[in-house]
Amino acid sequence: MTQAPELPPLHMRRNTFDPTPELREIREAEGVRTVVNAFGMEVFLVTRHEDIKDVLSDHERFSNGRPPGFVVPGAPDVPEEEQASARAGNLLSLDPPEHQRLRRMLTAEFTIRRMKRLEPRVVEIVDAQLDAMEKAGPPADLVASFALPIPSLVICELLGVPYDDRDDFQRRTARQLDLSIPFPERLELQKQGRAYMRSLVERARKQPGADILGMLVRDHGTELTDDELIGIASLLLLAGHETTSNMLGLGTLALLRHPDQLAAVRDDPDAIGPAVEELLRWLSIVHSAIPRITTTDVEIAGVPIPAGELVFVSLPSGNRDPDFIDSPEVLDIRRGAPGHLAFGHGVHHCLGAPLARMEMRIAFPALLRRFPTLALAEDFADVPFRSFHFIYGLKSLEVTW
């Protein structure tokens, strides 16, 4: 067993809602600095808004793929064939044109129009969770009773994953993304997740349903291998419930700490649209985009980066760059924060962004209207933040009303 380190790597460090001041210091000094990632590797950390956009929109020089022979220290020795099978269908490890081939098959499922049609069902799901909370009575853990089940239910329905299996896949993905858990265990969880998804893919091959898996089999079944289908579905399942759930939990806590803004979201139907964008910016729950690797010698903010180096872009830092937005440290739900980087940028810009936005626009006001007196049922200092996780959030949130 490896001992869990006391502090997460610098780009993941936060003081409650705020990125560690060290990130600001780098942004104000040279903009790009070498830091050590969770696996002890030296990486280049990019901290300014414009530089981050430059990196994320330049897939030729900043690649999501990994050159042959690239190894992460501490990673178990996995045969190349098995690695390739585990990588298949993972859009985040691909560059154009392979990435575009898969992404185009999925874009139709996440258009703004498609999301509009889904809205009534999401309203039902949200109301059912609120009914259950109301019936059980206060206090409640908002993460377990609201923030996690809503996006989980939605992505399960969309994808065609039985919600009854949630205990297993929620536990797997939560631990898979926890960087304090030893590598071999996380790899084993990934394997189990793929085996589970393989059973769903086999079923969809025989009997394609009305869900995304069924659509992929019907419309693209001959172009996609089983490994690719498994990879796509595993990524959507993970991304669908690990992200929005943390925004719902952390976002509610942020509003509880800013009562005037909470009241606006509760009472003014026009407030929620810009509020969601500002919460996305201010909370920036994804610490860094998928690490890029330089394909050639490059220069960012005047700092030379040789070919073959890992580049991390700090999304919270870019979203709190005063060259991007005024008073970046202040949460102000009225401004809407157009251009924030919480969903990334470039060809990998979050496919599920319209879904995440829609879920949040429905869930936050519904929660606050159902329980207008919603309040913390624990000291703010006792709220457990999730520090070692690839995605920032709360382990639980005790509330009352």
Next chain:
Amino acid sequence: MAASAVFDQDEDGIVVVLVDEVPEGEEDHAREAVKLCPSQALRVAEE
């Protein structure tokens, strides 16, 4: 959609430009959309 009078999205999620010339009063929205577009697919050709 940052400029719904100028752009739409088709059933496959591809951006559709609705007009040849940006209508008066929509210039700022259109420029905003170009700036925000994550796939950087949009450009404004100035007269």
